[in-house]
Amino acid sequence: MLALHWTxxxxxxxxxxxxxxxxQVYEAVCRESAVIRRYRDEAAEDVKQGLLAVEARxxxxxxxxxxxxxxxxxxxxxxxxxxxxxxxxGDQRMAAYVLMRQAQQLDSAQAAALAGTAEAxxxxxxxxxxxxxxxxxxxxxxxGDQMRSLAAIKAAHxxxxxxxxxxxxxxxxxxxxxTLAYLRAHEGYCLLRLGRAEVAARALEEVLNGxxxxxxxxxxxxxxxxxxxxxxxGRLVEAGMEGSRALTLTAATSSARAMRTLGQLHARLAxxxxxxxxxxxxxxxxxxxxTVRL
Numbered sequence: 309m310l311a312l313h314w315t316x317x318x319x320x321x322x323x324x325x326x327x328x329x330x331x332q333v334y335e336a337v338c339r340e341s342a343v344i345r346r347y348r349d350e351a352a353e354d355v356k357q358g359l360l361a362v363e364a365r366x367x368x369x370x371x372x373x374x375x376x377x378x379x380x381x382x383x384x385x386x387x388x389x390x391x392x393x394x395x396x397x398g399d400q401r402m403a404a405y406v407l408m409r410q411a412q413q414l415d416s417a418q419a420a421a422l423a424g425t426a427e428a429x430x431x432x433x434x435x436x437x438x439x440x441x442x443x444x445x446x447x448x449x450x451x452g453d454q455m456r457s458l459a460a461i462k463a464a465h466x467x468x469x470x471x472x473x474x475x476x477x478x479x480x481x482x483x484x485x486x487t488l489a490y491l492r493a494h495e496g497y498c499l500l501r502l503g504r505a506e507v508a509a510r511a512l513e514e515v516l517n518g519x520x521x522x523x524x525x526x527x528x529x530x531x532x533x534x535x536x537x538x539x540x541x542g543r544l545v546e547a548g549m550e551g552s553r554a555l556t557l558t559a560a561t562s563s564a565r566a567m568r569t570l571g572q573l574h575a576r577l578a579x580x581x582x583x584x585x586x587x588x589x590x591x592x593x594x595x596x597x598x599t600v601r602l
Contacts (some may be wrong), residue, residue: 314355314362315362315365316347316365316564317401317483318369318480320496321337321504322369325372325525330373330376330525330563331377331562332347333373334373334374335562337369337373338370338571340551341370343536344359347535347550350384354600356399357397358397360394361399364390365402367386367389367393368386368405369390370407371384371403373569374386375562375564376563377562378472378565378567385409385415385502387406390406394406400429401411401430401482402482403430404426404429404432404436405423405426405436407422407429408423408427408436408440408448408483411423411447414447416447417448417450419441419443420444420445420446420451421447422443424517425554427440427441428442433480433482434468434470434478434492435483435484435486436486437467438491439466442464442491443459444460445457445460445494445495446494446498449499452502452503455481458498461494461498464491466494468486468491469488470490473522474524474584479531485523485526489515489518489520490524490526492511492515493512493515496509496511496515496533500536505538505540506537509534509537509538509541513534514535524560524561525557525561525563528554529563529565529566531550531553531554532569532573533569535553536572536573536576539573539580540576544577544580544583544585544586545581545585546585547577547585548577548583548586548587548589549585551570551573551577552585552586554566555570555589555592555593556595561595567597574590
């Protein structure tokens with residue numbers, strides 16, 4: 309019953325996080341994780357295993373919220389905790405998921421190898437395998453390997469299409485957020501990193517046209533990628549306009565991930581044009597960066 313209680317509570321926090329951001333959610337994760345740990349330490353052996361598995365999921369979620377707040381040290385710590393807890397619980401699927409998340413944290417070509425390790429660790433559900441392939445695609449894109457990056461994206465599409473055709477997710481699925489919209493957004497990011505800014509912009513425009521209303525943090529990041537794609541392609545007025553849209557969402561949802569991308573956009577647009585749209589974005593970004601605590 310305790311494990312079910314904390315599983316349901318985590319699901320509610322995830323919904324809140326997607327809509328409103330990480331600040332208050334992170335504090336709740338820290339408090340509840342300490343409570344779960346205390347109960348787990350005192351539990352009988354037949355209950356302890358289930359609590360270890362639940363605690364691993366809370367630790368991974370703690371890392372996710374810390375990532376969105378820009379606290380890389382805390383995010384790494386929580387993932388290390390999650391991996392250790394998953395292994396103690398004998399939860400190989402959760403261990404693979406954590407390895408995938410560690411790959412996501414790596415802004416380097418090493419991400420592809422780590423994500424491949426995660427995919428090979430244990431049989432995963434379609435959406436969780438799809439996440440591993442997305443991380444592989446990003447790792448390959450970071451080192452400019454277009455063929456492998458797009459091949460991983462194509463394989464992920466097959467898995468997510470199959471999951472959608474089945475209709476009901478496998479109950480073992482952890483990454484239920486790995487929808488077609490999520491995949492296509494990350495495909496756009498890979499195209500941007502591969503130097504195909506115009507193609508990336510078209511892909512991101514298309515996916516944002518029908519973006520799920522519940523995923524506001526990911527929308528902020530996807531709009532930031534679109535703005536950066538516009539800037540890279542020389543479409544500066546559109547970059548300023550989309551950057552301002554992304555900044556509004558970023559400030560509302562406390563997304564440090566989106567703020568980092570908008571920082572790249574701010575730097576890229578410096579001295580490029582005197583258009584009202586670009587100037588408006590750069591002024592607003594400077595104000596948010598100096599006043600808003602993410």
